[in-house]
Amino acid sequence: MAPEESVEASRLLQSFERRFLAARALRSFPWQSLEEKLRDSGSELLLDILQKTVKHPLCVKHPPSVTYARCFLSELIRKPSGDSVTLSESSAIISHGTTGLVTWNAALYLAEWAIENPAAFTHRTVLELGSGAGLTGLAICKMCHPRAYIFSDCHSLVLEQLRGNILLNGLLLESDATAPAQHPGHSTRNTESPRVTVAQLDWDIVTAPQLAAFQPDVIIAADVLYCPDTVLSLVRVLQTLSACQKDRQAPDAYIAFTIRNPETCRLFTTELGKAGISWEAAPRHNQKLFPYEEHSEMEILKLML
The missing domain is CATH 3.40.50.150 (Vaccinia Virus protein VP39)
Known part of the structure; x- marks a missing residue:
């Protein structure tokens, strides 16, 4: 990766890291810049973003809400694949006598x-x-x-x-x-x-x-x-x-x-x-x-x- 591209990628990662750790609204993330970088960087950039967000040491120790993390990951997956999965599910592990209303x-x-x-x-x-x-x-x-x-x-x-x-x-x-x-x-x-x-x-x-x-x-x-x-x-x-x-x-x-x-x-x-x-x-x-x-x-x- 050229030096200027490396600097640009670092700034993008930092932007994702800061917004995710602050639990900012997903619309504030630089998704368009990510899509442009993915055309050249491939999946390695996605893995780097995962390390800076959901797998960040602070998030491992103090995880964000499951809903926020899933919404973020759905949006992230959508960028390289062009698609996402949206779910409605129960907030309780056991509800109405069944465990089938949540994702395990x-x-x-x-x-x-x-x-x-x-x-x-x-x-x-x-x-x-x-x-x-x-x-x-x-x-x-x-x-x-x-x-x-x-x-x-x-x-x-x-x-x-x-x-x-x-x-x-x-x-x-x-x-x-x-x-x-x-x-x-x-x-x-x-x-x-x-x-x-x-x-x-x-x-x-x-x-x-x-x-x-x-x-x-x-x-x-x-x-x-x-x-x-x-x-x-x-x-x-x-x-x-x-x-x-x-x-x-x-x-x-x-x-x-x-x-x-x-x-x-x-x-x-x-x-x-x-x-x-x-x-x-x-x-x-x-x-x-x-x-x-x-x-x-x-x-x-x-x-x-």
């Missing part, structure tokens, strides 16, 4: 992995189990170009919020589905956008024909290993999905989770073995885009159904 760390982690590995989803049909607020799926729909995306959950309030978040992000939502493959889509749909459906899916009562109708190429789930009963239900669903493929190629499956209770994680891998489902740890991604706790131990398992 493994959902952020899986979204980052997907953005770095878009080929795993491009032109494919994706079924997400336990979509919650929908951040992971929205990121995949916008950044990885799937053919179709099926959000699913069982709680009615979660599904209501999920539909709202899908529409909030400019995606066309088709009729609710228990068998989305039967819905050909609207003629007015933007062909560059995936076919998006929402399915109410209770893992304990869903039938094999209902699961077979989804015909997924990829199955994902994030932060769903929170108790033994849920683990057992999830493995039953995965085993059923594996058995109902018939002559179709078995789907890829990626399960992301935060290791809170090692015994629960061991139960998951043990039950996978009993169900005849092999697995391997997915390679870790390089870039951190979202403000989850760095000391959280997270992992993504790729399952061979």
Whole structure:
């Protein structure tokens, strides 16, 4: 980098650092200057900005509000990608008897992995189990170009919020589905956008024909290993999905989770073995885009159904 360019980049970084540490309004940040510099600097400048803002030692010790950090990161991501994800979610960890109204760390982690590995989803049909607020799926729909995306959950309030978040992000939502493959889509749909459906899916009562109708190429789930009963239900669903493929190629499956209770994680891998489902740890991604706790131990398992 030429000396004058280095000075200009330093001033830009300093401007972002001062405004972020002061929690200034996002409109006051020099976004236009950033876009101009990104044409020449690429992703290195973004990483430098992350170090000066959300990963600044003061912010690590005294973090800003989650809402402010997420809004900032959404705007930052939008500059190189031309897109962003907007979410409405609960401010309470548990609300109306469910944890699905907020975004959990493994959902952020899986979204980052997907953005770095878009080929795993491009032109494919994706079924997400336990979509919650929908951040992971929205990121995949916008950044990885799937053919179709099926959000699913069982709680009615979660599904209501999920539909709202899908529409909030400019995606066309088709009729609710228990068998989305039967819905050909609207003629007015933007062909560059995936076919998006929402399915109410209770893992304990869903039938094999209902699961077979989804015909997924990829199955994902994030932060769903929170108790033994849920683990057992999830493995039953995965085993059923594996058995109902018939002559179709078995789907890829990626399960992301935060290791809170090692015994629960061991139960998951043990039950996978009993169900005849092999697995391997997915390679870790390089870039951190979202403000989850760095000391959280997270992992993504790729399952061979």
